[in-house]
Amino acid sequence: MNMHIHKFEKIWLIFGVATLLVFLSVVGVSAFYLGNQPPSCLATINPEKVDTTAPFDQPGLKKVKGKEWDYELVFVASAFQYNPGEVEVPLGAKVKVLATTKDVVHGFSVAGTNINMMLEPGYISEFTTTFDKTGEFLILCNEYCGAGHHMMTSKIKVVEK
Amino acid sequence: MNSVSEKIKVDRRDGKLGMAHFYVAFIALAVGGMAGLLQVLVRSGKFQLPAGIGYYQILTVHGVVLGLVLTTFFIIGFQIVAVSRTSGTLTNKQRLAGWTGFWIMTAGTIMAAVMILLNEASVLYTFYAPLQAHALYYLGLTLVIVGSWVDGSVIIMAYAAWRKKNPGKPSPLLTFMSLVNTLMWIIATIGVASTVLFQLLPWSLGLVETVDVAISRTLFWYFGHPWFISGCCQLIWHGM
Numbered sequence: 001m002n003m004h005i006h007k008f009e010k011i012w013l014i015f016g017v018a019t020l021l022v023f024l025s026v027v028g029v030s031a032f033y034l035g036n037q038p039p040s041c042l043a044t045i046n047p048e049k050v051d052t053t054a055p056f057d058q059p060g061l062k063k064v065k066g067k068e069w070d071y072e073l074v075f076v077a078s079a080f081q082y083n084p085g086e087v088e089v090p091l092g093a094k095v096k097v098l099a100t101t102k103d104v105v106h107g108f109s110v111a112g113t114n115i116n117m118m119l120e121p122g123y124i125s126e127f128t129t130t131f132d133k134t135g136e137f138l139i140l141c142n143e144y145c146g147a148g149h150h151m152m153t154s155k156i157k158v159v160e161k
Numbered sequence: 162m163n164s165v166s167e168k169i170k171v172d173r174r175d176g177k178l179g180m181a182h183f184y185v186a187f188i189a190l191a192v193g194g195m196a197g198l199l200q201v202l203v204r205s206g207k208f209q210l211p212a213g214i215g216y217y218q219i220l221t222v223h224g225v226v227l228g229l230v231l232t233t234f235f236i237i238g239f240q241i242v243a244v245s246r247t248s249g250t251l252t253n254k255q256r257l258a259g260w261t262g263f264w265i266m267t268a269g270t271i272m273a274a275v276m277i278l279l280n281e282a283s284v285l286y287t288f289y290a291p292l293q294a295h296a297l298y299y300l301g302l303t304l305v306i307v308g309s310w311v312d313g314s315v316i317i318m319a320y321a322a323w324r325k326k327n328p329g330k331p332s333p334l335l336t337f338m339s340l341v342n343t344l345m346w347i348i349a350t351i352g353v354a355s356t357v358l359f360q361l362l363p364w365s366l367g368l369v370e371t372v373d374v375a376i377s378r379t380l381f382w383y384f385g386h387p388w389f390i391s392g393c394c395q396l397i398w399h400g401m
């Protein structure tokens with residue numbers, strides 16, 4: 001077989017394969033070396049027993065001891081609301097947000113911050129952050145969940161204490 | 162100099178098959194464009210949808226007909242014409258496969274459309290479980306995909322026939338591009354077809370109680386990513 005590949009085609013192919021390798025390596029290093037993971041990663045829950053499973057049996061803010069974070073902020077989502085519907089967090093607190101859903105897929109996006117998770121039935125989504133600005137932060141559902149999707153909100157108030 | 166009729170040498174019967182696909186694509190564009198316009202009007206806050214039609218119903222129409230129907234019909238129609246133009250007129254058998262695929266896809270489109278219009282499938286074009294639509298919506302989407310495979314077999318058969326007739330020669334570029342695109346499409350759609358057939362359809366019929374939502378969504382996007390990518394490439398090379 002005489003396979004002739006034009007010089008430009010060769011350059012183009014090498015460029016394409018190289019980009020592929022670079023991007024795949026970035027994802028690999030991020031996941032396996034830096035330990036980055038999506039907010040819902042392997043932590044599971046029975047979606048029918050959310051209300052009786054700790055910590056989701058007590059939604060809201062809780063002070064914790066002996067952990068890398070000072071507070072745990074627990075949210076339960078269901079069509080079309082979050083529990084709690086509003087919560088106060090002290091300024092500067094290091095908080096681990098834990099959230100799950102009782103029914104369909106919901107979003108959990110806190111406007112003006114980099115908190116943005118997907119809540120899937122059967123999975124627990126987690127995000128650890130420090131609230132270092134006072135003010136009211138709107139929580140929005142950004143995954144379509146049904147007729148009332150656009151009205152599904154909650155609020156985090158960061159206050160000085 | 163070539164006359165126009167010499168330049169555009171697509172067999173009339175193949176042209177008709179291609180045009181049938183384009184007609185559905187253009188109807189989809191018109192319907193989807195209307196839906197898009199209504200979305201903007203509703204969002205402006207100055208307009209309310211009449212007769213109890215829901216915003217998400219319109220959005221589902223928009224996503225399905227523009228995202229799934231328009232793209233699929235347009236690409237397949239284009240490829241059929243491109244292959245006929247560059248590798249020669251289709252055989253009767255190939256053309257029959259083309260029409261069969263076309264009608265399966267069209268029947269599926271109509272089924273899905275009716276279910277959306279009846280507000281039985283306001284689940285958006287991503288239909289993330291456990292939001293649930295009527296079984297006929299899933300069946301309709303399955304038919305669109307299966308029809309596209311039958312349609313795609315035309316491209317594969319035409320390429321194979323050309324290969325046999327012209328051993329050792331490089332195949333016409335447009336035919337080769339269509340072939341590769343068809344193969345990518347088939348590999349990609351295996352994902353969405355399997356979640357719909359093996360998970361969502363049995364579940365919407367009540368045959369199984371639950372679906373694994375993570376697997377379902379993964380399978381959907383196994384299809385979704387290559388489909389977006391191939392859609393973008395298509396737009397570029399159709400433009401050329």
Ligand code: HEM
Binds near residue numbers: 198200223224228287
């Ligand atoms: C006629 C012009 C168009 C208008 C005015 C329009 C308008 C819109 C608007 C306002 C949305 C957002 C809806 C929302 O999230 O509330 C949307 C979503 C979308 N549009 Fe368009 N659009 C147009 C054309 C197109 C075309 C040509 C395509 C595809 C080829 C397309 C595909 C989509 C898809 C896939 C979505 C997401 C649907 C979903 O979330 O379920 N649109 N469009």
Ligand SMILES: [Cu+2]
Binds near residue numbers: 152
């Ligand atoms: Cu929602």
